[in-house]
Amino acid sequence: MRWGSQLAVGLRPVVDLVYPPRCPLCGGAIAAQEGLCGDCWSLLDIPARGIAGCEEHGGVAVHAATYYNDASRRLVLAYKHGGKITLAGLLARLMAARLPDPAQADRKPLLVPVPLHRWRLWQRGFNQAALLAHELARLGKGEVLVDALMRQRRTPSLGGLGREARERALAGAIAVNPKRASVIAGRAVVLVDDVFTSGATTRACIAALGGAGARSIAVACFARVDEAATIRDVWTGPSRRGLRPENETPEAF
Template identity: 40%
Template sequence: MRAGFQTAVALIYPPRCLGCGAQVESDFGLCGACWRDTPFIGGTVCDSCGIPLEGARDGHRVECDDCMQTPRPWRQGRAALLYADRARQLVLALKHGDRPDIARPAGVWLARAARPMLERETLIAPVPLHWTRLLRRRYNQAALLARALAAQTGAALCPDLLIRHRRTPMLDHASAGDRLTILAGAVSAHPRRRRRMAGRPVLLVDDVMTSGATLAACAAACHAGGAASVDVVVLARVAKDD
């Protein structure tokens, strides 16, 4: 009976591509054209921020120029996609287009990127939104991604591990230095959740990494809260223009 009902639903509401809306074979998928237009990250990447690098790995830690110049306050960082083409459209749809359904397949992509960083006691936590922004947007896209990642990996999840107790302005056009200044002290560990991360590795999840200032503020809060280590994973990494 269930199979018949699912078949009927599929006939009435056939699966649609997450990117363009074309009909596809299964739910939460991309059509061939959108898949080719989505820049998944693979191969050699910066161990700190996940941006793709040229050359093959030699068994040693590799970092991009930015991360060597400004060391990150976390151990490792990875990204599933480059913030370009169809990936940029998917991120914006998730963040501003009321498309929480995108989080489910994104959890699969995040799991693939984050798997080398996961440990048995890893605690997954999203980058927090200030309550006023959450009220307006109705959901935290980073929290949706963190939940989807936890479901894919079986790792523990603490959706309110961190609090953004000061509203900061939009950072889209701010320099890297200004972002760090604006975000200084804006995030802290939830006082009733600190015990959950004490002595444990924490994996922070966000939708996009640009300068890394937001993740740096969150990593600092985790270290202050007693985390044994902090890693980060994002759905998309903004690449600097050459």
């Protein structure tokens, strides 16, 4: 155990005394920090173990810890908009349980977070996808390349926009960081985000990574919108199936 981990374990009783562990969904008492009570655990819609939370979408594997429902939505909103960034550990542990272990210890996949524009990053104070990526790396699921992708210009809120309008808004907005292109080429990449809706942002990220020569691309998320459309034709053009309006979360505009 590393020194930092030993210190954290040693301080845990003090932290629990000052801040008694509470379930982030209902506020009830729980045994340890970064957990849920039994009743709230049962509210999460977790994919069947048989499919390991992974479904194929046009050749892109989507590894989801949960399906998007009221319970997962409340966790995401508390994490991203409620300032409870300590939830990153809980969300990432659930995500890690659905991700396969790296085939080669010395060639782990690159964990690439969906990027925020610098103004959005300044307003929020953190990139929720980047925190999840760092937690996944700590759990042995890959190597973080936090600046692999760049959001080159500020885009308008995508909530309420039609599919073609979303595509136009994001056209050219997301690109591979030229300084990281050589690192991405030939590597397996896991695109990390909190919620997967199979929308314009995801397609733009996948297209940029594919254009940089990524050997394979998968998506890891905490919650997946069950009725989201597929990402087929991601290198040749978007599918014409309809999607929910895309934003931070499907309803949070």
